Amino acid sequence: MSDKDKLIVDASSRQYPIFFADSLEELLMEQLDSFLTSQVVIITNTTVELLYLDMVKKVLAHQGVNPFVVILPDGEEYKNQETLNIIYDALLSNNIERNATLISLGGGVIGDTVGFAAATYQRGVPFIQIPTTLLSQVDSSVGGKTAINHPLGKNMIGAFYQPQAVFIGQDVLQTLPKKEFSAGMAEVVKYALLGNYDFFEWLENNIDLINALDNKAIRHILYTCCQMKAEIVAQDEKEGGIRALFNLGHTFGHVIEVEMGFGHWLHGEAVAVGLILASKLSQNYANVNSTDILRLENLLNAFNLPIKPPVIPIEDWLKGFKHDKKVKEGVVRFITLESFGRAIVNPSITEEDLRGVLNEYQSE
Amino acid sequence: MSDKDKLIVDASSRQYPIFFADSLEELLMEQLDSFLTSQVVIITNTTVELLYLDMVKKVLAHQGVNPFVVILPDGEEYKNQETLNIIYDALLSNNIERNATLISLGGGVIGDTVGFAAATYQRGVPFIQIPTTLLSQVDSSVGGKTAINHPLGKNMIGAFYQPQAVFIGQDVLQTLPKKEFSAGMAEVVKYALLGNYDFFEWLENNIDLINALDNKAIRHILYTCCQMKAEIVAQDEKEGGIRALFNLGHTFGHVIEVEMGFGHWLHGEAVAVGLILASKLSQNYANVNSTDILRLENLLNAFNLPIKPPVIPIEDWLKGFKHDKKVKEGVVRFITLESFGRAIVNPSITEEDLRGVLNEYQSE
Numbered sequence: 239m240s241d242k243d244k245l246i247v248d249a250s251s252r253q254y255p256i257f258f259a260d261s262l263e264e265l266l267m268e269q270l271d272s273f274l275t276s277q278v279v280i281i282t283n284t285t286v287e288l289l290y291l292d293m294v295k296k297v298l299a300h301q302g303v304n305p306f307v308v309i310l311p312d313g314e315e316y317k318n319q320e321t322l323n324i325i326y327d328a329l330l331s332n333n334i335e336r337n338a339t340l341i342s343l344g345g346g347v348i349g350d351t352v353g354f355a356a357a358t359y360q361r362g363v364p365f366i367q368i369p370t371t372l373l374s375q376v377d378s379s380v381g382g383k384t385a386i387n388h389p390l391g392k393n394m395i396g397a398f399y400q401p402q403a404v405f406i407g408q409d410v411l412q413t414l415p416k417k418e419f420s421a422g423m424a425e426v427v428k429y430a431l432l433g434n435y436d437f438f439e440w441l442e443n444n445i446d447l448i449n450a451l452d453n454k455a456i457r458h459i460l461y462t463c464c465q466m467k468a469e470i471v472a473q474d475e476k477e478g479g480i481r482a483l484f485n486l487g488h489t490f491g492h493v494i495e496v497e498m499g500f501g502h503w504l505h506g507e508a509v510a511v512g513l514i515l516a517s518k519l520s521q522n523y524a525n526v527n528s529t530d531i532l533r534l535e536n537l538l539n540a541f542n543l544p545i546k547p548p549v550i551p552i553e554d555w556l557k558g559f560k561h562d563k564k565v566k567e568g569v570v571r572f573i574t575l576e577s578f579g580r581a582i583v584n585p586s587i588t589e590e591d592l593r594g595v596l597n598e599y600q601s602e
Numbered sequence: 603m604s605d606k607d608k609l610i611v612d613a614s615s616r617q618y619p620i621f622f623a624d625s626l627e628e629l630l631m632e633q634l635d636s637f638l639t640s641q642v643v644i645i646t647n648t649t650v651e652l653l654y655l656d657m658v659k660k661v662l663a664h665q666g667v668n669p670f671v672v673i674l675p676d677g678e679e680y681k682n683q684e685t686l687n688i689i690y691d692a693l694l695s696n697n698i699e700r701n702a703t704l705i706s707l708g709g710g711v712i713g714d715t716v717g718f719a720a721a722t723y724q725r726g727v728p729f730i731q732i733p734t735t736l737l738s739q740v741d742s743s744v745g746g747k748t749a750i751n752h753p754l755g756k757n758m759i760g761a762f763y764q765p766q767a768v769f770i771g772q773d774v775l776q777t778l779p780k781k782e783f784s785a786g787m788a789e790v791v792k793y794a795l796l797g798n799y800d801f802f803e804w805l806e807n808n809i810d811l812i813n814a815l816d817n818k819a820i821r822h823i824l825y826t827c828c829q830m831k832a833e834i835v836a837q838d839e840k841e842g843g844i845r846a847l848f849n850l851g852h853t854f855g856h857v858i859e860v861e862m863g864f865g866h867w868l869h870g871e872a873v874a875v876g877l878i879l880a881s882k883l884s885q886n887y888a889n890v891n892s893t894d895i896l897r898l899e900n901l902l903n904a905f906n907l908p909i910k911p912p913v914i915p916i917e918d919w920l921k922g923f924k925h926d927k928k929v930k931e932g933v934v935r936f937i938t939l940e941s942f943g944r945a946i947v948n949p950s951i952t953e954e955d956l957r958g959v960l961n962e963y964q965s966e
Contacts, residue, residue, distance in 0.1 A: 330754040335929045360927045361760045390694040396725045563724045565699045
């Protein structure tokens with residue numbers, strides 16, 4: 239394979255490949271075969287079903303496999319226990335065995351839910367990620383974080399459980415709604431902001447190509463983000479330390495998602511606003527100034543992302559932070575910027591700092 | 603510490619100690635401290651609460667810890683999603699953090715449920731096993747198998763997730779109902795039957811001491827079983843191979859539990875009958891004869907265990923086997939005996955073999 243066609247994730251629990259190609263169908267035809275077991279289950283949602291299920295089934299038929307299929311409802315509001323039970327019930331009542339392979343075909347919600355089902359069905363079965371959104375291609379399908387939401391917090395019930403392989407075909411972005419593409423770009427900007435200033439500049443300089451889905455530009459984005467993720471996951475699979483940096487903007491974003499009700503704000507939209515708030519929060523502590531923040535706002539704007547939070551009472555923000563997974567001994571450890579392109583875990587953020595940043599926005 | 607006071611489980615995902623002592627309180631006073639984090643949650647049931655919760659809280663108070671407590675209903679019929687949700691809800695609504703330690707205080711049902719909650723709450727928090735029944739001391743608290751039941755099968759939803767430590771105080775057996783002690787002895791006999799003929803003979807020769815809860819005899823049982831478990835788990839944590847031998851009798855036992863309704867037969871009682879059926883099944887294939895089976899029946903009888911299955915239509919038995927986690931490509935891989943004291947995974951058992959064994963019993 240040529241350049242930027244494959245990456246290896248070397249997690250401590252499992253080593254596995256991420257494949258990149260222009261055409262998902264061609265990629266699966268070439269590579270899927272060797273990752274299958276005798277029973278294969280495709281799990282997707284009602285939207286992706288119409289777009290890609292027949293194609294994947296055709297590929298599998300070509301490889302001599304007749305998969306069992308489970309269709310879930312579409313949306314973050316279904317990333318919950320009830321949907322998980324739909325999967326368990328379908329697998330058990332169809333005698334799906336412990337050596338069956340689950341194929342997750344969809345975006346981040348499907349990937350996280352199917353991944354958690356795979357982690358827990360019969361104490362763990364193999365699974366494969368076929369991400370069909372930009373967000374899941376650059377972020378959620380890689381690294382083994384699986385989870386469902388709980389009414390009291392996002393991704394609160396889950397497991398670290400790595401897939402057998404990830405198949406990224408960038409032609410699926412052609413069918414992705416604009417809004418979903420934008421949401422994915424929020425995570426892309428996050429990668430640049432937390433650890434790659436050159437990439438941030440590259441994004442600023444390639445806005446039109448990116449929005450036009452130029453093949454080469456998109457491949458650069460997919461590969462750069464997955465490479466950063468793979469490097470960090472190899473060092474810190476279970477987020478004991480450095481992996482927490484990927485949560486930049488997410489502590490704010492999760493509160494927006496929970497407060498507005500799962501599914502009302504796209505995850506990426508909430509993250510975009512979270513990136514702004516985290517950057518503002520960094521101003522008191524680090525080498526981040528108002529010009530930097532303006533650059534960030536302009537970049538997010540260019541990808542049609544929101545940069546202002548919804549109206550949420552400050553006390554609800556503060557209560558929401560307490561449910562963050564990064565809370566340690568009562569202190570929320572926010573991820574902030576030391577400078578543009580360099581994030582840190584910051585245990586020094588005070589309630590006053592938070593009130594300051596939130597007040598400023600709410601009053602604008 | 604002296605002989606038979608400590609074992610190390612060297613699983614590939616984590617190394618941890620099992621401590622043995624005559625007095626649970628003294629053991630916890632001496633050893634618990636170093637395994638605690640800043641937040642501690644005790645999870646127990648309504649029965650064990652009355653017997654041991656105050657003692658454990660006293661020990662923790664002595665160590666400067668004020669635990670949060672969750673009380674669950676008691677019984678196998680509560681080892682399910684609803685009970686798991688009670689735990690999640692309690693943890694989240696009380697801001698229990700990712701570095702909190704969950705203490706499982708109870709028998710196998712509590713240990714399996716709390717272990718699975720620990721495996722999945724915020725993608726995994728540390729947990730400690732304090733088993734208060736013979737069955738959980740010799741079997742379920744060691745080795746990291748966690749799970750809840752599903753209406754369609756026992757332990758179908760779960761994870762491999764090791765505790766930080768296991769604390770076994772044998773004085774808790776003084777308060778254990780006779781019936782529960784017997785159920786634990788079924789698993790003890792299982793260990794002997796599957797891999798330690800000398801231990802089988804020792805059991806036959808020490809029935810009175812065992813039933814009288816003689817301290818030295820009980821310690822021999824606890825240590826011998828945990829040592830076998832630790833050795834196998836070190837070789838095969840996730841049951842890719844040899845660990846499956848511990849399921850001797852369980853494929854039959856699980857059907858009894860599911861068919862009779864969880865909680866109607868104790869797990870150990872169902873396993874006792876399963877051991878007989880598995881031995882009968884072995885007669886066609888191996889060096890097991892009717893005298894051996896009589897010895898097994900006598901030993902189980904001596905510990906007041908059932909040796910005859912309840913009336914279940916043969917077709918329901920056969921359907922139930924299909925939900926076993928050891929099914930591979932449609933074939934149930936039964937664990938059978940090659941000889942007394944030596945079990946194997948047997949992929950050659952036919953439906954005819956099964957009908958033969960089940961018919962014989964149902965017609966007696």
